[in-house]
Amino acid sequence: MSVEIKVPALPESVSEATVVAWHKQPGEAVSQDENLVDLETDKVVLEVPAPADGVLQGIDRAVGDTVTPDDILGHVEAGAAAATDDPPAAETAAAAAAGGQASDDAEPAPQGGEDTAPEAPVAAADAEAAPAASLDGLSPAVRRLVREHGLDPARIESSSGDGRLTKEDVLRHLERLAEAEAAPTAVTAPQSAPAAEAAPLGDRPEQRVPMTRLRQRIAERLVEAQQTAAMLTTFNEVDMQPVMDLRARYRERFEKAHDVRLGFMSFFVKAAVEALKRYPAVNASIDGNDIIYHGYYDIGIAVSSPRGLVVPVLRDADRLSFAEIESQINELGKRAQQGKLSMDELTGGTFTITNGGIFGSLLSTPILNPPQSGILGMHKIQERPVVEDGEIVVRPMMYLAHTYDHRIIDGREAVQFLVAVKDCIEDPARLLLEI
Incomplete structure (x- = not known):
């Protein structure tokens, strides 16, 4: 049975919200009351829980969409949790097979671009597994970023005195990683098209980012x-x-x-x-x-x-x-x-x-x-x-x-x-x- 995921009643004086994050993708198993999606109002972030145990059947409102109370965000196929066990198993087997191939080709991989493709699923699988044991105590936003980018929370520097990680800490960590990766690329592959297109920016880059509701x-x-x-x-x-x-x-x-x-x-x-x-x-x-x-x-x-x-x-x-x-x-x-x-x-x-x-x-x-x-x-x-x-x-x-x-x-x-x-x-x- 398909169950609708609806926008809950918003706080007084708040008429609309923005979808800022989905924590599950279609086909993934969900548990009742598990946080599925975050909605940002002009004052607070609201968590929308799963209405039932099952599988996320579809997403009707994407990140960035504006929604109002009772709008349908997506659907959950209630009672279908067992049916989702097989596909992940198949994906795991495929990833393991790809992992074996990637492992065998580990040495020659840097010499050819074709070996990069089979390594990606393995890296993603390992990345998700690595921090899984240390996600307790993290806020939903931080937990989502850690999972999406396959980060190890223990390696992220905290700006708070009690060692707690914030979203800003994770974003700053990602920026450092991006800078570290970009530096050798600019040296070893100056002839690439992306580098040539970025060159005119020089030391005067610009980035347009929409304001959050808050x-x-x-x-x-x-x-x-x-x-x-x-x-x-x-x-x-x-x-x-x-x-x-x-x-x-x-x-x-x-x-x-x-x-x-x-x-x-x-x-x-x-x-x-x-x-x-x-x-x-x-x-x-x-x-x-x-x-x-x-x-x-x-x-x-x-x-x-x-x-x-x-x-x-x-x-x-x-x-x-x-x-x-x-x-x-x-x-x-x-x-x-x-x-x-x-x-x-x-x-x-x-x-x-x-x-x-x-x-x-x-x-x-x-x-x-x-x-x-x-x-x-x-x-x-x-x-x-x-x-x-x-x-x-x-x-x-x-x-x-x-x-x-x-x-x-x-x-x-x-x-x-x-x-x-x-x-x-x-x-x-x-x-x-x-x-």
Whole structure:
């Protein structure tokens, strides 16, 4: 029986999606609830599971196609899993036979182009088998790239501190492989037609790549913020020594007690919440001719992901402990890297914090995240000479930036809000005493 694979109901305010990856090809066996295809919306990547056990009968929508809810993506022949056992066996036998031939001809192969053809299936089969045992823990996008290109995850350099592989790590690895292969080709075969055609490009190559839906949405929202809000940024600087001393004193005990690292972000979330309580206009938003004052504190934390910048939200941040804030930020960051954030986790924030300091930014003017009216920008901690009690001393200083919507937030409130954040960071006891 043929079962349709349909586009599921999309999140609210999302009307369409783009097919970005099929994880199975027609004729391959599938298991019920196994991820078959990834759909990218302007906010999240949705996984479409197999509706039944069987065989993928056909694909109706290819990668790059735009789809809407209830569109048919393909068909699964339910209950036909057993029937797919024989063809792969035959393919395996054929590959083994070709492998034997390729093995016998291994030495003379470089001397003739005809020997390259039978080697390809063997290479592909070996490549798929090699990393199979080490695919656990990889995100769907990374797992697909590893399988498609026959890569060994153990040989791919990770850019994250915990050794986790991202899609960007795999793409960077593929680029290095391509460069390594291209270099000898240009030397040994300069007379080939492809090399001659590529020559006019010289050192000025160009590549046209369509924007992803998320990148398009980011662009739209940034332009919308610039066009609709009266944005202004005020700056201040904060001495990070008190927080750094507190972290150094309790870091190990905190990690043992809560099984999470004590970072700087939890201090700034707590400080921002305290400042928002004092200046509610910064936590408000505009709806037509009305101002909506939010009586809760849902703090968005800007996170860089392989797909672009996303802002997952800490719900009711005022009710969270330091450990809960750090734990949730850590979990949301991992889910962002894996492309598994839900729409609920990305919508509804009342205020945003962004940390450009992790990339080395010393100062910036962050852009509002509509319909929010305020965003706090953190930056790099840098030792600078400052004057204390008439003496010049060296302190670890950070510039803070507060961008706000001047339509509902006056300059006085914006400056006082930022000073309140500064006071809480420079005297962390205020966060515990709420003063």
